[in-house]
Amino acid sequence: MTSTYAVLSEGLEKRFGQVHALRGLDLAVAEGTVCGVLGPNGAGKTTAVGLLTTLLRPDAGSARVAGHDLVREAAAVRGRIAVTGQDTSIDGDLTGRQNLRLFGRLHRVRGPAGRTAELLDRFGLTEAADRPASTWSGGMRRRLDLAASLVRRPDVLFLDEPTTGLDPVSRTLIWDVVRGLTAEGTTVLLTTQYLEEADQLADDIALVDRGRVTHTGSPAQLKSLVGAHAEVVVPEADVLAEAAAVLDRLTGAQPSFDHERNAVAAVSKDPTLTIPLLVRALDTAGVPLLDVSLRPPTLDDVFLRLTETAPEPTGTTDEKERAA
Amino acid sequence: MSMLAHDGTAMLGRQLLRLRNNPGLLILTQTMPISMLLFFGYVFGSALAVPGEAYRAFLVPGLLVATASGGIMAGMFQAAQDTHRGVTNRFRTLPVSRAAVPLGQAVADLVATAVGTVPFLLVGLAVGWRVEGSPLEAAGAFALLMLFRFACTWVGIHLGLLTRNEEAAGQLGGATFLLPLLSSAYIPTSGLPGWLRTVAEWNPISAVATALRDLLGNAPVPDGAAWPVAHPVAGSLLWCAVLLGVFVPLAVRQYAHGER
Numbered sequence: 001m002t003s004t005y006a007v008l009s010e011g012l013e014k015r016f017g018q019v020h021a022l023r024g025l026d027l028a029v030a031e032g033t034v035c036g037v038l039g040p041n042g043a044g045k046t047t048a049v050g051l052l053t054t055l056l057r058p059d060a061g062s063a064r065v066a067g068h069d070l071v072r073e074a075a076a077v078r079g080r081i082a083v084t085g086q087d088t089s090i091d092g093d094l095t096g097r098q099n100l101r102l103f104g105r106l107h108r109v110r111g112p113a114g115r116t117a118e119l120l121d122r123f124g125l126t127e128a129a130d131r132p133a134s135t136w137s138g139g140m141r142r143r144l145d146l147a148a149s150l151v152r153r154p155d156v157l158f159l160d161e162p163t164t165g166l167d168p169v170s171r172t173l174i175w176d177v178v179r180g181l182t183a184e185g186t187t188v189l190l191t192t193q194y195l196e197e198a199d200q201l202a203d204d205i206a207l208v209d210r211g212r213v214t215h216t217g218s219p220a221q222l223k224s225l226v227g228a229h230a231e232v233v234v235p236e237a238d239v240l241a242e243a244a245a246v247l248d249r250l251t252g253a254q255p256s257f258d259h260e261r262n263a264v265a266a267v268s269k270d271p272t273l274t275i276p277l278l279v280r281a282l283d284t285a286g287v288p289l290l291d292v293s294l295r296p297p298t299l300d301d302v303f304l305r306l307t308e309t310a311p312e313p314t315g316t317t318d319e320k321e322r323a324a
Numbered sequence: 325m326s327m328l329a330h331d332g333t334a335m336l337g338r339q340l341l342r343l344r345n346n347p348g349l350l351i352l353t354q355t356m357p358i359s360m361l362l363f364f365g366y367v368f369g370s371a372l373a374v375p376g377e378a379y380r381a382f383l384v385p386g387l388l389v390a391t392a393s394g395g396i397m398a399g400m401f402q403a404a405q406d407t408h409r410g411v412t413n414r415f416r417t418l419p420v421s422r423a424a425v426p427l428g429q430a431v432a433d434l435v436a437t438a439v440g441t442v443p444f445l446l447v448g449l450a451v452g453w454r455v456e457g458s459p460l461e462a463a464g465a466f467a468l469l470m471l472f473r474f475a476c477t478w479v480g481i482h483l484g485l486l487t488r489n490e491e492a493a494g495q496l497g498g499a500t501f502l503l504p505l506l507s508s509a510y511i512p513t514s515g516l517p518g519w520l521r522t523v524a525e526w527n528p529i530s531a532v533a534t535a536l537r538d539l540l541g542n543a544p545v546p547d548g549a550a551w552p553v554a555h556p557v558a559g560s561l562l563w564c565a566v567l568l569g570v571f572v573p574l575a576v577r578q579y580a581h582g583e584r
Contacts, residue, residue: 054416054417055413056582075419078417078418078419079419081417082417087410089413091411092409093341094338094341094345098338098341102341106334106415107419132345
């Protein structure tokens, strides 16, 4: 039977001693798509990748990856996947070219020299190719790591936070490569903390929190789960609390303050909220206004609303956004 | 089997490239035994009852075996480093024979050891050590030395895969310098008090050192020694078989299972 899912897991569980890292992971990734696995630190993203790439053995549940059973046909799974992890895992004592040739040999690629040259070129590494990888910059090493995963085109590519801490040039290059891969039929499972990355690349997103998938859908579908991001700016600090009370009532969400700008904001639970409704309510309450805005939710808003363990308090994130 | 041969060769190639990229490392590992030969041979040797030249001839095979036991440290450090840096996990996700990675490492270590021994032997010749046995016996001595190194490297690989941490492996590896001290590598065991002599003679290093001295004609097999030293060649072969029989399966298993 050929499955249309490149990754299909049911109830995957993993414990490390007292820590219940995964509590039943159900994931379905359609062939040829990019699935973004999104979640706060400690949600179980890396454990999920470890299980799905045969590095870890599940305590319960089952999964098929690239059409093979993860546990009973682990060797067959390994033959069709590639992994680029959070930490660079190339051999720093070898040059970039030597690294790629080694992976080419291990994957039994015909003409590894040609494939190596092609990949070095595609990842902008040709110039440094014959220097030991330990002398390279972090971004270059990460690009080489991804290149090593592509020496033989994998059916399923796992990327565990591939661009964390990377410079914009390397990040854009990796994004371009990922887009190109799905065009060639490779399925990509990508974990990330960057919502923009998921928004840019993912066809579907699985929101993971505390070892479970809590929500799935396209970025647009997930955004429609929460209403708009409303912000009110007032002229005087003493009316800020009144504005917040109105916002609280209309959005049904806990507002967050930006005291420097005399602003208060909330992500609406009500998708029917409009600017006229907002202005009328504030006017009725006698709150003077400098500015009222309502913008579509970002994945950040979705993430903060839907995950119980937000990475940071809402206010802090908002303040950071404004400062940026 | 052909999968193991193919992957093992690729992994061997990797390790040999590392050596070629860092030739200084190979030279560095040889400065230790050479300086020990000079210090022990001339400084300590001057205080011993035996004539200096005879002690140096006794010391050269001993240091060869002591250096071979350093395979524990080398194997451990390399395996821990690869694990720590994520390279081992990367290999684990590849469709590669499970034994290929440790095997490639152990064989590469053997090549490095064989090449690295040459300068030490030249210094040994310069300070008066000679091969007194037949060429066949000398070849046997060298083969035994390599077999012992191979066995020690597998012990190290297993320990390195267990510790997973470069620094811990470095610390633990330092402790392996003590192993030859309680053996006949540097001194004849016949002078040790009874129980200590027994312990030292059951140290595998003693059996191999005695076998080398016997085959190279540098010193006779001591009288009244424990069985592995009294029958040094058979004793050495048995020790190697035991170490390999225990640690090869353990290391391969540890590699295949990882941290799951």
